[in-house]
Amino acid sequence: MAVGAAGAAAGVLAGAGLSWATAYGSSLACGPAAGVCAGAVTVALVGYGGYKLYNGGWKQLKGSFGRVFSSQTASVGDALTVGATLGGVAYGAGTSFGRGAALQRAVVENGARTGLAHREAIREVLVGSAQAPPGTTVLAPRGEALKNVLVDEEAAGGLQSYKNLTAKDFSSASDPRLEQIRRIADRDNREVAEALRVALAKRGIENVEIQQRTKSAASILGKLQETPGQTIGGVKDLSGIRINIKNVNQPGFKQHDEIMAAIKEVIQTNKIKDYNQTPNEWGYTGRVHAFTESQRGVSSEIQVGSRELSQFIEAKFMTNSGKLVEVHDLTGYKGYLYGKPLPQDLQTRYTQLIGEIGRANGAGKNAAEVPELKAGIQAFQRDVQAFLNGLGASP
Amino acid sequence: MSDTDEGPWQLWGLDTFSNDTYRVSCHGTEAECLAAAREYLRELEEQQPSELSGGQDGIQDRLYIVGPNGVRYLYERVLDA
Numbered sequence A: 001m002a003v004g005a006a007g008a009a010a011g012v013l014a015g016a017g018l019s020w021a022t023a024y025g026s027s028l029a030c031g032p033a034a035g036v037c038a039g040a041v042t043v044a045l046v047g048y049g050g051y052k053l054y055n056g057g058w059k060q061l062k063g064s065f066g067r068v069f070s071s072q073t074a075s076v077g078d079a080l081t082v083g084a085t086l087g088g089v090a091y092g093a094g095t096s097f098g099r100g101a102a103l104q105r106a107v108v109e110n111g112a113r114t115g116l117a118h119r120e121a122i123r124e125v126l127v128g129s130a131q132a133p134p135g136t137t138v139l140a141p142r143g144e145a146l147k148n149v150l151v152d153e154e155a156a157g158g159l160q161s162y163k164n165l166t167a168k169d170f171s172s173a174s175d176p177r178l179e180q181i182r183r184i185a186d187r188d189n190r191e192v193a194e195a196l197r198v199a200l201a202k203r204g205i206e207n208v209e210i211q212q213r214t215k216s217a218a219s220i221l222g223k224l225q226e227t228p229g230q231t232i233g234g235v236k237d238l239s240g241i242r243i244n245i246k247n248v249n250q251p252g253f254k255q256h257d258e259i260m261a262a263i264k265e266v267i268q269t270n271k272i273k274d275y276n277q278t279p280n281e282w283g284y285t286g287r288v289h290a291f292t293e294s295q296r297g298v299s300s301e302i303q304v305g306s307r308e309l310s311q312f313i314e315a316k317f318m319t320n321s322g323k324l325v326e327v328h329d330l331t332g333y334k335g336y337l338y339g340k341p342l343p344q345d346l347q348t349r350y351t352q353l354i355g356e357i358g359r360a361n362g363a364g365k366n367a368a369e370v371p372e373l374k375a376g377i378q379a380f381q382r383d384v385q386a387f388l389n390g391l392g393a394s395p
Numbered sequence B: 001m002s003d004t005d006e007g008p009w010q011l012w013g014l015d016t017f018s019n020d021t022y023r024v025s026c027h028g029t030e031a032e033c034l035a036a037a038r039e040y041l042r043e044l045e046e047q048q049p050s051e052l053s054g055g056q057d058g059i060q061d062r063l064y065i066v067g068p069n070g071v072r073y074l075y076e077r078v079l080d081a
Helices: A009-029 A030-039 A040-054 A056-069 A076-092 A098-114 A117-127 A140-148 A178-202 A217-226 A255-264 A309-311 A344-362 A371-390 B030-047
Strands: A208-214 A237-245 A271-274 A287-293 A299-306 A316-318 A324-328 B010-017 B020-027 B060-066 B071-072
Touching: A178 A208, A178 A217, A178 A237, A178 A255, A178 A299, A217 B010, A217 B020, A237 A255, A255 A287, A255 A299, A299 A309, A299 A344, A309 A344, A316 A371, A324 B071, A344 A371, B010 B030, B010 B071, B020 B030, B030 B060
Parallel strands: A237 A299
Antiparallel strands: A208 A237, A271 A287, A287 A299, A316 A324, B010 B020, B010 B060, B060 B071
């Protein structure tokens, strides 16, 4: 049975969640033997949520959580799942409710942010559960395992508690700790980007656009899995900010340098890769990458370069079958995705052109202002398209 | 929609900023994979909102559909329509 989350969700909770809540409340009143005391309903619901969570079922639960905690249509099953899981977590989170409180706070904050009626109901239940007597354990053996599901991020000082975790510590991208890591990093990302906007404006630097992203939870896990032993603390770009110079009009990478000066006002960099001073082995130049780590333990990378350089690197092409590919995706140096790379001569031209765009920018010019470069870019893009056309209907 | 550990149709993410790739999910059919892409792009829009990341023309992660016989293409938001 599908029901509307915003309106009928109150009914869902009355029909399902509150029956869980009632059983849950009763069980709290019963003390340490709560699960048994409150009878089969509590045991079944809490057990179900706990079972799913402990057995890597968070991903499955996520859909239900998403629907109940959003304006999407939720079902009675969703409400039951969410209610039972929260019950399981709250119970299982430890012999003291200190750990459980961290999750409760997250749920409460989430509920408060959107203000939906059903969230309020869950909030009440969760706030109420904080009154449970210390030592209450229903899912004792597995509850121990949940003690570390979520670390209180403020008390733990941001990501410090997570820094040594590796891929082996996560069962899937839906692990709530990955989302918490992402959220902490996102806070840094927004703060640093905003501070950069202010610093650039103060210097009168307007000829730029700022793009920012926090590494997604799945991407964080992917990065950990890519290199055995890679830790959260070793991922150098949880937060990423790119400053694109819209129009290059000063030689000697002066615009890059002015932006870098503004960046240094905002953050204390611990490493700078200046490809303008030192191009890489194939001539990559035109960008500066600055790295830092905040007090919260969030690593950030800030890239400064011309917008046309980014656009060339990530140019899109249409295949015969009407599907899009990025030239970046066809250059064959990243492995799995690149089953049909460009012929080697095109790859060589690609990297050469990246270097030439950087060098034109260093001379204070945009690529369009250098006729040979402009023609080279057009010829390259024409040849890439011809290569794709020659592949027939695939990819 | 089925999401298994193995499957001929795979949804991959590309962190455009860092050029890191990561597998999102595996599926039995292209249609299931596309549905998963649609859902994941919605998640990405929450995690990396277009107004900050520049969206699919900026540094928001890209999504790739990878299938049998070398099929590989960029998932486009326009396919949502």
